[in-house]
Amino acid sequence: MRVLVAEDDNPLACELARVLRTAGFAADTSANGEDAAHLGDTEPYDAAVVDVGMPVLDGFSVVRQWREAGRNFPVLILTARDTWTDKVQGFRAGADDYLTKPFVPEEIVLRLRAMIRRASGFAASRIACGELVLDSQNGTFELSGQPLRLTGFEWRILSTLMLRKEHVIPRSEMIERVYEFNSDVDSNSMEVIIGRLRRKIGPVRIETVRGHGYRMTAHPAPPPR
Template sequence: MRILIVEDEPNLLRQLKAGLEGAGYAVDTATDGEDGHYLGTTETYDAVILDLGLPEVDGLTVLDRWRREGRTMPVLVLTARDSWSDKVAGLDAGADDYLAKPFQTEELIARLRALIRRAAGKATSELSAGGVRLDTRSGRVSLDGEPVKLTAQEFKLLSYLMHHKGKVISRTELIEHIYDQDFDRDSNTIEVFITRIRKKLGSDLISTTRGLGYSLNDAD
């Protein structure tokens, strides 16, 4: 999953980026509202963490612009102003959740997981397809009840496909959502990871639609 953080406090930005990358997310960052709005408009994200008190353009304005432009990614608003009016303003502008500073990174990551699940229509942290189970909270994967060890990138790819089970996902979309902005998009690593996942979890788990992409078979 690919996340955008728009935050102007350098220490907090580093802390959030490290925490999210440690949890398996691909992370892009912006330090002001103008750059944040541009990235959120031109790139594809599974969720955004947006500070309200930003230089150049404030967070509420950025969020309002995204929603008016039809951008529907989940947005978690951060604010140092722990008042009900700021929370209401953020939610009314199109935020999906909020956290007041200071907060624990673990809580932010849990809220982020929940936002991404809800956006994909999933009710719990455990995703399934056939005999495969993937727990987004613990990072565990099993096949017919037996644990299966995946690499970090294999887990990211499988998780994205499981969040969009039954849909054909293009190679470009997979790259956009499991890697950060600087990744070489001409790389053939997606094909390599698909092959490895099939070897570990079964050749019929992921289907290839020639010329279109990959889909996770939705038979449970």
């Protein structure tokens, strides 16, 4: 899963990106509102963290532009202002959640996980596909009741598949949701990671739909004819 951090305070932006990457997310950063608006309009983010007081274009305007353009990923607004009118302005612009500074960076991880889960249509924090379970609150996976150890890339891919289980995700979209902006992506890296995941969770759960992409399913694939 991939998140945009739009924050002009460079030390804070770097710290948020570090915390998000440690939690398994791919994290892009932007230091001004104009760049943030462009990235959010052209890249497939699962969520965004947006500071209100950015240069060039303020955070409220950024979120408003996204919503007017039909970009519906969840947005968490950050601000040093703790007034009711500012909160109202953020929600009217299209934000989904609001956090005032100072804050504990790890709280953003919890809020983002909850927002992404709800945006994907899941109310409960535990999401199951057969014997595989994602605890979206903790960001952990279990297989048959046992903890599943995953690399960062494996976690991003498996989380993306679980949140859209039984739906085909195009390979190009999967790459965009797993890798950060301007990453150098090897042509067969996705297949390599999918192969590792299949060895860990069983090959019948991740289907390759030829010419389309990948699908997480709880049902075994039919035997080849």
